[in-house]
Amino acid sequence: MAAPIPPRDRLIVALDLADVQASEAMVAQLGDAVTFYKIGLELTYGGGLGLAERLIAQGKQVFLDLKLHDIPNTVARATGQVARIGATFLTVHAYPQTMKAAMGALGASPMKLLAVTVMTSYDDADLGESGYALTVSELVTRRALQAKEAGMHGLVLSAEEAAAMRQTVGPDMLLVTPGIRPAGAALADQKRVMTPGVAIAAGADYLVVGRPVVQAPDPRAAAEAIVAEIAAAARA
């Protein structure tokens, strides 16, 4: 059994801010309250890879949410490049070829690969329109099992799916869940949300939180409150 993850390291703050400068200001404001940051597509295309390198040099952990999907050779080479940056997590879409190629490119790198099963913006009708005969829930389960078979380290999934997927894939895969809202926080565009404590109790290992921290009047206090809630849920 792996050592428990310290509660503070289980909070991943999504740097969904206008640009690198605003992101660096937020990181400075959060200080040692936050140890782990997620950089997504928008910031990546706006200089976010350089930011990732600077954060890693400062001792922070970085989740590069790049959602890779291409032919195996390209996925393998891109994964190798991201591993050299020193990211802790990288996402790839949960297609068997893509996952195998990415896993095969890790070599001795400690980077962990997370599978994106089905985008939460998709419902059954969207899947049908894309040519799939499966429901969202069937496809999530199928891809979670394929991710496990490919040796992937974890899954990104809504907190709502966490308890069921923990049963499906067993104890060893990391479950990383966005859609987290502390009690009383604004929902914004997230419809299916859980509080940090409930998500941890449902089996989530890491929580991805954006707006409830970066748009809070006091981001540092908001992060500390989430860490406290994670710690309390982990003790329960």
Ligand code: C5P
């Ligand atoms: O601001 P909020 O806490 O909703 O941000 C959640 C983060 O997690 C965003 O970066 C969003 O893109 C990401 N995400 C999500 N739902 C998914 C996958 C990723 O909200 N299914």
